[in-house]
Structures are given as C-alpha cells and as structure tokens.
Amino acid sequence: MPDGDTQVPELAFPLDIPCLKRGAMEGTKPFVAQAEHQAKLGFPGELVPDWKEKALAKMQELAEKNRAFQVYLDICVKCGACTDKCHYFLGTGDPKNMPVARQDLLRSVYRRYFTFAGKHFPWLVGARDLTEEVLNEWYSYYHQCSECRRCSVFCPYGIDTAEITMAAREILDSVGVGQKYSNEIIGKVKDIGNNLGLNPKALRATLEGLEEDIEDDTGVSVRIPLDEKGADILLVTPSADFFAEPHIEGLIGYAKVFHEAGVSWTLSSYASEAANFGLFIGSYENMREISLRIRKAAQDLRVKRIIFGECGHAWRVAYSFLNTLAGPWDFLDQSYPVPQHILEFTWDEIQKGTLTLDPSRNDHIRLTYHDSCNVARASGMGDYPGGQFEIPRNVIRAVCNNFFDMEPDTIREATLCCGGGGGLLTDDLLDLRIKGSAPRMKALQDVTEEHGVTHMAAICAICKTQFGKVMPKYGYEMDAILSVHQLVSNAIILTGQEDADEDEADDA
Amino acid sequence: MLGTVYAILFYVATLVLLIGVVRKIRIYARVPAPLKIPTTPAPKTRGGVILRVFREVVFFESLYKSNKWIWLFGWVFHMALWLVLARHLRYFTQPVWGWVEIVQPFGTYAGFAMLAGLAGLWARRILVERIRYISSPSDHLMLALLMGIGASGAMTRFVAHTDIVAVKAYMLGLMRFRVGDLPSDPTLLVHLGLVIVLMIVFPISKLLHAPGVFFSPSRNQVDNPREVRHVAPWAAKIEN
Numbered sequence: 001m002p003d004g005d006t007q008v009p010e011l012a013f014p015l016d017i018p019c020l021k022r023g024a025m026e027g028t029k030p031f032v033a034q035a036e037h038q039a040k041l042g043f044p045g046e047l048v049p050d051w052k053e054k055a056l057a058k059m060q061e062l063a064e065k066n067r068a069f070q071v072y073l074d075i076c077v078k079c080g081a082c083t084d085k086c087h088y089f090l091g092t093g094d095p096k097n098m099p100v101a102r103q104d105l106l107r108s109v110y111r112r113y114f115t116f117a118g119k120h121f122p123w124l125v126g127a128r129d130l131t132e133e134v135l136n137e138w139y140s141y142y143h144q145c146s147e148c149r150r151c152s153v154f155c156p157y158g159i160d161t162a163e164i165t166m167a168a169r170e171i172l173d174s175v176g177v178g179q180k181y182s183n184e185i186i187g188k189v190k191d192i193g194n195n196l197g198l199n200p201k202a203l204r205a206t207l208e209g210l211e212e213d214i215e216d217d218t219g220v221s222v223r224i225p226l227d228e229k230g231a232d233i234l235l236v237t238p239s240a241d242f243f244a245e246p247h248i249e250g251l252i253g254y255a256k257v258f259h260e261a262g263v264s265w266t267l268s269s270y271a272s273e274a275a276n277f278g279l280f281i282g283s284y285e286n287m288r289e290i291s292l293r294i295r296k297a298a299q300d301l302r303v304k305r306i307i308f309g310e311c312g313h314a315w316r317v318a319y320s321f322l323n324t325l326a327g328p329w330d331f332l333d334q335s336y337p338v339p340q341h342i343l344e345f346t347w348d349e350i351q352k353g354t355l356t357l358d359p360s361r362n363d364h365i366r367l368t369y370h371d372s373c374n375v376a377r378a379s380g381m382g383d384y385p386g387g388q389f390e391i392p393r394n395v396i397r398a399v400c401n402n403f404f405d406m407e408p409d410t411i412r413e414a415t416l417c418c419g420g421g422g423g424l425l426t427d428d429l430l431d432l433r434i435k436g437s438a439p440r441m442k443a444l445q446d447v448t449e450e451h452g453v454t455h456m457a458a459i460c461a462i463c464k465t466q467f468g469k470v471m472p473k474y475g476y477e478m479d480a481i482l483s484v485h486q487l488v489s490n491a492i493i494l495t496g497q498e499d500a501d502e503d504e505a506d507d508a
Numbered sequence: 509m510l511g512t513v514y515a516i517l518f519y520v521a522t523l524v525l526l527i528g529v530v531r532k533i534r535i536y537a538r539v540p541a542p543l544k545i546p547t548t549p550a551p552k553t554r555g556g557v558i559l560r561v562f563r564e565v566v567f568f569e570s571l572y573k574s575n576k577w578i579w580l581f582g583w584v585f586h587m588a589l590w591l592v593l594a595r596h597l598r599y600f601t602q603p604v605w606g607w608v609e610i611v612q613p614f615g616t617y618a619g620f621a622m623l624a625g626l627a628g629l630w631a632r633r634i635l636v637e638r639i640r641y642i643s644s645p646s647d648h649l650m651l652a653l654l655m656g657i658g659a660s661g662a663m664t665r666f667v668a669h670t671d672i673v674a675v676k677a678y679m680l681g682l683m684r685f686r687v688g689d690l691p692s693d694p695t696l697l698v699h700l701g702l703v704i705v706l707m708i709v710f711p712i713s714k715l716l717h718a719p720g721v722f723f724s725p726s727r728n729q730v731d732n733p734r735e736v737r738h739v740a741p742w743a744a745k746i747e748n
Binding site: 017019020063064065066067068070071072074075076077078079080081082083084085095098100101104115116117123124125126149152153154155156157158159160163284285288319320321322323324327328337338339376377378379380383384385386387388389413414 | 532535536539540541542543544545547548549550551552556564568570571573574575578582629632633636637638639641642643644645646647649712713714716717720721723724725726727731733734736737738739740742743746
C-alpha cells in the first residue's frame with residue numbers, strides 16, 4: 001500500500017487509547033508468496049483444494065505439539081487487560097488489532113471444532129465456522145502483529161499473542177497461503193546464506209571496502225575478516241550490517257572493538273545472516289535449518305566462540321533457541337556463554353579497560369535508546385534478569401555524555417515495537433508500519449521536547465531500517481536513528497590513531 | 509424427593525468437575541513446550557520461577573501492571589471468593605477445623621466484597637467499549653452465574669434464613685453416600701442449583717484459567733536457555 005495517503009496518527013501521549021474504528025485496517029495485507037517461494041520452504045504453492053481439513057488438522061497438530069498454543073487458546077478470560085497494549089491498535093484504532101481480539105480470530109475457530117461448548121453452543125461462546133472469509137481475515141490481521149510480546153507482559157496468564165500469530169501463519173503456510181516477504185527471504189538464506197542474497201564474492205568486496213574506509217578515517221588498519229579458519233570468534237550479524245545505514249556503522253564499531261580487544265575473529269559467508277525469519281512464520285523446521293548453518297560454519301571454521309551482532313529477533317533465536325535448535329555446543333569454549341551478544345563482549349572490554357573511549361566525540365548527539373522488543377521481552381543479556389536493559393545503557397553511558405530515557409511506560413519490558421518487526425518490514429505494509437510506530441514516535445517527540453533529544457539508538461536491524469523509513473513522517477531526519485556500536489565507533493580511539501583530537505566524529 | 513434430585517445432581521457435577529479438570533490438566537502437562545519462551549526479564553532459577561508464579565497467582569502482578577481497575581475488581585473478587593469457600597468448609601467438616609472457625613466472620617462479609625468485585629468487572633464489560641467488543645454472551649453469563657451464587661448465598665444468611673443445621677447434615681450425609689432431607693427454601697435451592705451449574709461448566713469454559721495459569725510457558729519457564737539445552741521429545745526425533 002502506498003504511504004502517500006497514510007494519515008499519520010497524532011497521539012496526545014504515547015499510550016493514548018483511541019476510540020474503536022471498526023474495519024479501519026480491513027483488507028490491509030502483504031503480498032502473497034508465489035509458488036516458487038513456497039516450494040523452497042516445503043509449503044504448497046497455492047491454496048490447496050482441501051484447505052479446510054488441512055488447516056484444522058494443522059491446528060490439532062499444533063495443539064498437540066505446543067503447550068503454549070493449547071493453554072493460551074483455552075484460558076483467556078477476556079478480562080481486557082491487553083486491549084490497550086498493542087501499538088498497532090493504538091496507532092490504527094481497529095479493534096481486531098487488540099491482542100485478545102486478534103487471538104479470538106483463531107480461538108473462535110478452535111472453539112467451534114475442538115471444544116464442547118463451541119461444538120454445541122457456538123453462539124454462546126463466539127465460536128464460528130472456518131470459511132474462506134475467515135482465512136482471509138487471518139491473513140490480514142495475523143500480518144498486522146509484529147510478535148513483539150508487549151501484550152504478554154500485561155496478561156495475568158502471560159498469554160502471548162505472538163505464539164498465536166506464529167501458529168496462524170504456520171497454518172496458512174500449510175494450506176498454501178504464505179507471505180511473500182518472509183518466505184522469499186527464507187529461501188534466499190537457504191540458497192545463499194543471507195537475507196539479501198549477497199554472494200561470498202560481493203560480501204568480500206564489501207568488507208574490503210569497509211576496511212579501507214576505516215583506514216582512511218583513522219589511519220589504523222582494522223580488519224574485517226571473512227571465512228578465516230581457526231579464528232577464535234565467529235561473528236554472526238544481520239546482513240543489513242553489510243550495506244544499510246546506520247547498520248554498517250555498527251559493523252565498523254564491532255570491528256574496532258575486536259581490534260582493540262586484540263581477539264581473532266571472522267565472519268562466515270555460509271552463515272552470513274543472524275536474522276532467522278523462520279521465527280516469524282512459526283516454523284520450527286525452517287528455523288532449525290537456518291540455525292544449523294551457524295553450527296556448520298562454526299565447525300568448519302573451527303572457532304571457539306560465537307558472537308551475535310545487533311539484531312533483535314536474531315538475538316531471540318540465538319539466546320533463547322539456538323541451544324535447542326542447533327546445540328549442543330560442547331565443541332566451543334565453555335568459559336563463555338554460547339552464543340554471546342556483541343554488547344556483552346563490548347561491555348566486558350569496557351570494564352576490563354581495554355578500550356580507550358572519548359565520549360565527548362558524541363557530544364553533538366543528544367540520545368535516547370529504543371529497547372528492541374525481542375531483546376527486551378524474549379531474551380536476556382549478562383547473567384542477571386534485566387541485563388538486556390542495563391548492558392546496552394551501560395555501554396551507551398560509557399560512550400555518550402547526553403543520554404535520556406523515554407517515558408518509563410514505553411521502555412524496558414514495556415517497550416513499544418518499532419512497528420516493523422515480525423516479518424512486516426515490507427513496503428506493501430508501509431501504511432501499517434507508519435501507524436504502528438506512532439506510540440514510539442510520540443514517546444520520542446516527548447523527550448525531544450523535554451531534553452532536546454536529537455537521536456535514537458537501537459540494537460536491531462529491523463528497528464533501524466523501520467525508523468529510518470518512518471521517522472521522517474514524524475519530523476526527524478532519516479539518519480536520526482543510530483546503531484549502538486556506531487556510538488562506540490565514534491567514541492573509540494584506536495591504538496595509534498592519528499589526529500584523535502581534531503577528528504570530529506561523524507554522526508551519520 | 510428434593511434431597512434425592514440434588515444428591516444426583518451433586519454427584520454428577522462432582523464427577524464432571526473432577527474428570528474434566530484432571531483430563532485438561534493431563535493434556536496441559538503432557539503437551540510439550542518446544543522452545544524456551546518465558547516473557548523476560550524472567551527468573552534464572554526454579555526457585556525464582558516458583559516465586560514469580562506465586563506473585564501472579566496471589567497478587568495478580570501482571571494484571572496490576574496492566575490496569576488498576578481490572579486488578580482491583582478482579583483481585584477483590586478472587587480473594588473474597590477464597591474466604592467464602594474457606595468459610596463453607598464448615599458445612600462439610602465435623603468437628604469444624606480451627607482455622608475455619610477463625611475465617612468464619614471474615615468469610616461471611618467477604619460475600620459482599622465478592623459481589624462488589626463482580627459488579628465492577630461486569631460494569632467494565634458493559635461500559636468500556638473495548639471490553640464490550642471482546643465479550644461473548646458466555647462472558648456475561650459467567651458473571652451472572654457467579655453473582656447469582658453470591659447473591660443467593662448471602663440471602664440464605666441475611667434475608668431468608670435457611671435451616672443451616674439441616675443443610676450441613678445433608679451435606680455430611682452426601683459425603684458418606686447417605687441421602688437425607690434438604691430444606692426446601694427457594695433461595696437455598698437456587699444457590700445450590702447455580703453451584704451445580706458452575707461445577708459442570710468449569711472444565712468446558714474459561715474457568716480453566718485456574719489450573720491453566722500454572723502451565724503458561726511464558727510464566728513458568730526458567731530463563732536459562734544458554735546454560736541448559738531444552739528439547740521437546742518430538743523435536744528430538746527430527747534430529748536423527
């Protein structure tokens with residue numbers, strides 16, 4: 001959908017609750033995957049003739065394989081606690097974007113076919129038949145959820161709409177209705193190793209170009225190694241870090257940190273993607289297949305440690321699932337967590353004092369920090385609960401003098417999604433992305449008014465791309481979104497770096 | 509005659525409740541959680557998780573974070589319900605347990621707190637547009653049922669006094685499979701009838717949230733995925 005006609009929501013405050021606008025986002029949906037995209041993932045190419053039976057069979061299978069799905073469908077009491085927690089509801093007012101209402105699109109069908117009450121008294125419990133309209137409605141509204149888990153924080157039973165959304169997408173895939181954006185990308189990872197389809201030769205050229213840039217900037221030769229066997233550390237980072245702004249500045253930051261820490265590291269062309277879109281479509285098998293590429297790369301390159309770059313959903317799969325999907329990791333050095341986050345590594349180095357940092361080099365920036373949803377609510381950092389909030393802030397405070405947090409209701413575990421997560425970062429959903437980012441943008445505008453904040457940092461490739469796109473709609477420059485390691489890169493003074501004093505750091 | 513009808517209903521309702529809930533609990537316990545999905549930040553130890561679930565169940569911690577009104581009405585209703593249930597134990601025990609004697613005076617008036625909480629929840633369900641939108645007829649009926657039980661119960665105590673000694677004798681008899689006579693007060697019969705309905709509805713309704721909350725992976729999992737490998741049985745099979 002073109003964004004020209006998008007009405008940018010104006011909220012009075014970040015969590016301003018809209019009046020219900022029934023049907024406001026009806027019909028909003030992403031492009032459907034073509035047969036060739038579906039085939040690579042093992043899904044039917046188009047809606048199968050016996051789709052209804054297949055869909056119900058899949059639903060039953062999921063209820064038997066996934067406790068969350070079974071329990072969450074049964075126990076919701078419709079208390080309403082989640083109704084004002086979804087950023088897409090806050091931004092669109094469409095009642096079907098309220099978490100419980102989104103779940104009910106599927107729960108109503110589950111009840112009709114799998115529960116006593118729904119089989120015999122459908123009108124009483126809001127149960128309904130599975131029809132093609134229902135299937136279309138699923139496709140639309142389960143692609144208006146970014147699986148950010150904000151609702152699950154506030155549910156008295158921890159019901160996580162992301163689990164229902166993933167299940168719905170899996171059911172849709174199983175009957176031949178997939179989403180083009182996610183499924184095409186998963187196919188590219190399987191073929192080439194990353195979401196972009198960047199082949200090893202192009203990747204090597206890109207990295208060499210970056211090495212030259214760093215040397216031009218600093219006078220120091222900093223390496224960004226690729227496929228170097230016997231390196232200690234395998235860095236797995238989102239492929240956006242190889243080409244997009246501000247992601248690439250983050251990659252330069254990682255390289256400088258590794259350089260100063262004096263460790264040997266390498267990227268892998270085979271596993272040149274941290275993001276795992278298998279998560280978005282709820283496919284255990286696809287998620288596992290992508291994860292196994294990292295295992296193979298680690299074995300082939302004979303590394304001792306694995307570190308992940310800045311990426312939210314990737315970090316969820318890495319931190320929470322990698323051991324399950326591609327473990328055990330007994331061949332790696334057990335004195336480090338497997339895997340580690342680049343911020344854990346950098347914070348350790350800062351504490352050890354191996355990095356020379358001059359935070360005044362970020363003095364032209366007045367910064368706030370966006371907690372990415374999947375880092376905040378679906379993973380951790382360090383060895384204590386909440387490390388995922390403290391460690392990034394610790395690093396930021398070490399490299400930047402002007403840091404201001406946004407409204408407490410909109411950060412940490414209550415953080416708002418950027419509006420582009422969970423497989424929605426596609427131009428055909430731009431209208432939804434702009435509206436869904438409204439609560440976050442309002443929180444940002446508030447700290448701009450109060451503290452003169454000019455920039456926002458994030459540690460997720462999706463957040464960075466999404467904000468680069470939507471921030472201009474809310475009165476910011478597209479380069480007002482930064483990588484955290486970009487700030488590190490600005491502040492770090494490399495050993496032997498020339499003109500360290502007069503070299504004004506670049507903020508873009 | 510009346511005693512026999514209610515006896516049959518009570519036995520059937522008890523069976524439905526027990527079998528239904530045990531069956532559901534077995535399903536919840538048996539279906540594996542394939543991935544670690546605690547809503548983080550989450551406790552890193554089993555003890556921490558027990559504490560987290562305890563806070564959820566006793567204080568409704570997440571609900572408190574979410575919405576103070578729903579929390580107030582919901583928490584008051586549930587806690588009052590426990591007091592009322594505890595107080596009712598005196599009709600099923602002889603001699604009455606000491607702590608039940610202590611609870612007795614609180615339990616009597618908790619009935620009003622229970623009704624107030626339910627009324628608050630119902631008012632929100634009707635008045636708040638968002639909650640009205642997500643409500644099915646069954647959501648309203650459930651509140652009606654609970655309020656009916658509470659109101660009729662309070663009436664047997666405060667309005668149309670029931671021969672409670674006879675009711676207790678009847679209940680003690682039922683527990684020993686001896687069917688006696690039940691007083692024929694309409695309020696009592698309504699009260700008991702609605703309780704029977706509640707027992708039957710329990711395992712096929714959203715009341716399953718009571719056992720279900722203990723099985724919610726986002727709340728009951730330990731946040732230690734990097735330290736301990738977690739693999740579901742069905743997933744272990746595809747590894748080979």
